[in-house]
Structures are given as C-alpha cells and as structure tokens.
Amino acid sequence: MYLATTGRRDAPPRPTGxxxxxxxxxxxxxxxxLVTDVSSEMVTAVLPLYLVLGLGLSPLQFGLLDxxxxxxxxxxxxxxxxxxxxxxxxxxxAGLGYxxxxxxxxxxxxxxxxxxxxxxxxxxxxxxxxxRTAPRDALITLHSPPEDLGRxxxxxxxxxxxxxxxxxxxxxxxxxATAEAYETVFAVSFCVAAFGVLVWLLLVPGRPRDRERPRDxxxxxxxxxxxxxxxxxGPGEARGPRxxxxxxRSRDDLDAPSKTPVAxxxxxxxxxVPRSPAYRRxxxxxxLLGAATVGDSFLxxxxxxxxxxxxxxxxxxxxxxxxxxxxxxxxxxxxxxxLGRRRPLLYGHGALLLAxxxxxxxxxxxxxxxxxxxxxxxxxxxxxxxxMALTGPFLTEGRPAGGLAVVQTAQALAxxxxxxAFGAVWTASxxxxxxxxxxxxxxxxxxxxxxxxxxxxxxxxx
Numbered sequence: 237m238y239l240a241t242t243g244r245r246d247a248p249p250r251p252t253g254x255x256x257x258x259x260x261x262x263x264x265x266x267x268x269x270l271v272t273d274v275s276s277e278m279v280t281a282v283l284p285l286y287l288v289l290g291l292g293l294s295p296l297q298f299g300l301l302d303x304x305x306x307x308x309x310x311x312x313x314x315x316x317x318x319x320x321x322x323x324x325x326x327x328x329x330a331g332l333g334y335x336x337x338x339x340x341x342x343x344x345x346x347x348x349x350x351x352x353x354x355x356x357x358x359x360x361x362x363x364x365x366x367x368r369t370a371p372r373d374a375l376i377t378l379h380s381p382p383e384d385l386g387r388x389x390x391x392x393x394x395x396x397x398x399x400x401x402x403x404x405x406x407x408x409x410x411x412x413a414t415a416e417a418y419e420t421v422f423a424v425s426f427c428v429a430a431f432g433v434l435v436w437l438l439l440v441p442g443r444p445r446d447r448e449r450p451r452d453x454x455x456x457x458x459x460x461x462x463x464x465x466x467x468x469x470g471p472g473e474a475r476g477p478r479x480x481x482x483x484x485r486s487r488d489d490l491d492a493p494s495k496t497p498v499a500x501x502x503x504x505x506x507x508x509v510p511r512s513p514a515y516r517r518x519x520x521x522x523x524l525l526g527a528a529t530v531g532d533s534f535l536x537x538x539x540x541x542x543x544x545x546x547x548x549x550x551x552x553x554x555x556x557x558x559x560x561x562x563x564x565x566x567x568x569x570x571x572x573x574x575l576g577r578r579r580p581l582l583y584g585h586g587a588l589l590l591a592x593x594x595x596x597x598x599x600x601x602x603x604x605x606x607x608x609x610x611x612x613x614x615x616x617x618x619x620x621x622x623x624m625a626l627t628g629p630f631l632t633e634g635r636p637a638g639g640l641a642v643v644q645t646a647q648a649l650a651x652x653x654x655x656x657a658f659g660a661v662w663t664a665s666x667x668x669x670x671x672x673x674x675x676x677x678x679x680x681x682x683x684x685x686x687x688x689x690x691x692x693x694x695x696x697x698x
C-alpha cells in the first residue's frame with residue numbers, strides 16, 4: 237500500500253490547484269525546523285571563527301573535525317530511520333534527535349575552550365540531526381496526500397531555509413552587541429533550540445489516524461484506499477469486506493482490479509529496505525549525483541578567490557543562495573507535483589552544472605557572484621524536497637523512515653566522498669583542474685540519471 241489516502245465515498249470532491257491547503261502537520265513540522273535552524277545556524281556561522289581564530293585550531297584540524305562528524309551523521313540516519321519505523325515511533329525518535337541537538341548547544345557553552353568537549357558537542361549535534369531527519373520526512377509523507385508531496389516538502393524546506401537565513405544574522409548581531417562574546421551566542425542558541433523541542437512535544441502529532449485502525453479494518457479495504465475510522469455502517473449496508481466507492485466511480489468499477497500499484501509490505505530485519513527496482517534506481521541516482529556534487533564551502537571559496545572578497549563578508553555568501561532557495565522552494569514543489577518529480581530533479585542538477593561552468597567562464601566577478609548564488613539556490617529548491625517527494629510513492633508500507641534514510645545516507649556519503657576528492661585534486665593540481673573534473677563528472681551523472689530515474693507511478697483517476 238502506498239503511503240497515501242484517497243477520499244471516502246461520502247467525501248466532497250477534493251479541491252484542486254491553489255485551493256488545496258498544506259496539511260497542518262507539515263506547517264508544524266516546518267515551524268520546528270525553522271526554530272531549530274535558527275539555533276543551528278547561529279552556531280554554524282560563528283564556529284569557524286571561534287575554533288580557528290578564537291581557539292587557534294588549524295584549518296586542517298577544523299576540516300578533520302567537521303568531516304568526521306559529518307560522516308557519522310550519514311550512518312546514524314539509517315539507525316534513526318529504522319528505529320522510527322518499528323512501532324511507528326517517528327515522533328519519539330525525531331524528538332530525541334531534536335533534544336540531542338539542543339543539548340549540544342549547552343555542551344558548547346560548558347566546554348570552556350576544551351577541544352575534546354567541543355568535539356563531543358559537535359558530534360552530538362550532528363548525531364541529533366542524523367537521527368531526526370528521516371523520521372521527520374516520513375511524518376511529512378504520512379500526513380500529506382501523495383499528489384501534493386512536492387508542495388508539502390517545498391513548504392517545509394522553505395520554512396527550514398527561513399531559519400537558516402535568520403540564524404547567521406542573529407549570531408553576528410549578538411557578536412556585535414556583546415563585543416564578540418561567543419558564549420552569549422551559544423547560550424541564546426540553546427534557549428532557541430529548547431523552544432523548538434517544546435513545540436515538537438506539544439504540537440506535532442504521532443501516527444496518522446488511518447494507521448492506528450484495527451487490522452481487520454485494514455484488510456477490509458482495497459489497495460491504496462482508506463476508510464473513515466469513525467464512520468459507522470448505515471442500515472442496509474453489508475458488513476463484509478468492502479471497498480470505498482470514490483467520486484465518479486460506479487459499483488462495477490469496485491469489482492475491477494485496482495490500477496494503483498501496490499507497494500510491498502515490510503519484510504526482513506531492522507535495516508530492510510524496499511525491494512522495488514524503481515526505489516533502488518532512485519538510491520543509485522542519488523549516489524551518482526551526490527558523488528558529482530561539490531560542497532557549498534568550496535564554491536564559496538572559489539568565489540572569494542575570484543572576487544578577492546574580504547573575509548568579513550565571507551559568512552554572508554550562503555545567505556544569497558538561501559534567499560533564492562526560500563523564494564523558489566514552494567513553487568518548485570508545486571511544479572514537481574504537476575510535471576512529475578523526475579524532471580525538476582534533473583533540471584536542478586543542471587543548474588548546479590551551470591554554476592560550475594560560470595565559475596570556469598571568463599565573466600565579470602559581479603556576474604559570477606550573482607549567477608552562482610542564484611543557481612545554487614535553484615539547485616537546492618529543485619532537488620532537496622523533490623528527491624524525497626519522488627521517493628515517497630515507492631516506499632514500503634510500515635518502513636517510510638527507513639526507506640528515506642537509505643536515500644539520504646547514500647546521497648550524504650557520496651557528497652562526502654566528492655568533497656574529499658575535490659579537495660585532493662585542488663591540492664594536487666589547483667582549483668581550476670578540480671572544477672573541470674567536477675563539471676565533467678556531474679555531466680556524466682546527469683546523463684546516467686536521466687536514463688535511470690523512474691517516473692511517478694500511475695494512479696487511478698476518478
């Protein structure tokens with residue numbers, strides 16, 4: 237059964253276009269992500285300055301510290317997703333991840349400059365993010381209609397990016413007001429993160445109601461269909477197993493085989509993943525495209541070198557890309573729901589390819605700055621939530637978080653390898669050679685993905 241719901245027999249026609257509303261649960265999840273990202277980005281924006289300039293760590297030490305914690309995050313996603321699927325504990329597991337990240341801010345505040353304690357706090361923050369990501373995205377999938385998944389993920393990512401924009405601004409405002417007192421930033425960040433955990437506990441629902449029904453009720457409905465759990469049978473209605481009659485369907489249609497593909501039920505152990513060939517192609521394409529995706533920090537460094545930008549302005553470069561992402565995340569999600577999620581995902585990586593080309597082309601520095609930041613924003617708007625929306629219909633019933641976690645982990649590990657390879661080529665042969673290699677690799681990955689990515693499954697239309 238796909239992670240979807242269809243209308244009951246007595247339900248009014250489903251609104252279309254702009255009249256459809258984003259589910260309330262998605263808005264609550266977006267609010268928690270916004271608050272948590274304000275807290276997270278406050279720390280992320282000042283951390284390089286604090287560690288390298290404040291504590292005297294070398295760039296190599298900082299890079300190793302960041303790389304190790306990032307790698308651990310990718311692997312923990314699998315455990316977080318699989319653990320959340322056992323018993324449908326998506327809210328509990330994701331809440332644990334948010335709480336762990338909040339406690340890490342307190343760890344930074346109490347570390348007092350001790351490198352070991354700082355490393356532990358950073359690891360706790362990344363582990364918390366790894367644990368919560370897949371269960372949170374699974375909740376979006378479970379609480380959203382399948383035809384609106386792109387819109388739902390786009391709305392969530394837009395709210396998340398709003399926090400990413402506000403966090404650095406708040407951090408640098410605090411540093412300016414307190415004469416560079418980093419401890420004040422960490423303390424305020426902890427309070428903001430604790431508020432996000434409180435919102436999660438009070439407002440985020442658990443499993444959808446239709447997934448808490450007795451098993452005998454579930455067996456009485458057809459694939460891909462749901463029935464109102466509170467509806468009682470009226471006089472004259474048969475009490476045997478019966479499919480719900482959707483709008484515009486005759487009774488004869490109920491006896492015909494459903495045209496909606498049926499996703500396999502979860503089998504196997506803790507880390508079992510869907511066996512669908514289409515799902516496996518998505519995982520492969522996520523890894524292929526991730527292996528050709530250069531980290532944002534490298535692109536910002538290339539811009540800084542090209543423009544000879546003062547180091548004071550460097551932390552503000554991500555804000556330009558985040559602003560474009562914020563503006564386009566929801567429209568990109570709507571477009572993906574209309575055109576199919578496969579093409580926007582490919583177009584988004586095409587925008588990243590253009591960003592690589594723009595850095596290689598002999599264009600004025602200002603044009604390169606505006607163009608690269610805009611293309612990076614387009615890339616994230618057309619790929620981040622869209623990839624999860626593309627994966628949603630192919631997930632196994634009962635294993636949404638585990639299935640999403642595998643896709644996210646494959647992508648994260650591939651990007652980590654791409655960052656290491658890009659840095660190695662940069663060190664050995666220079667940044668231009670590394671960028672040319674990344675351009676060719678992404679072009680090849682796009683050709684492969686265009687042939688491998690599946691289209692969304694066809695659904696029965698009323």
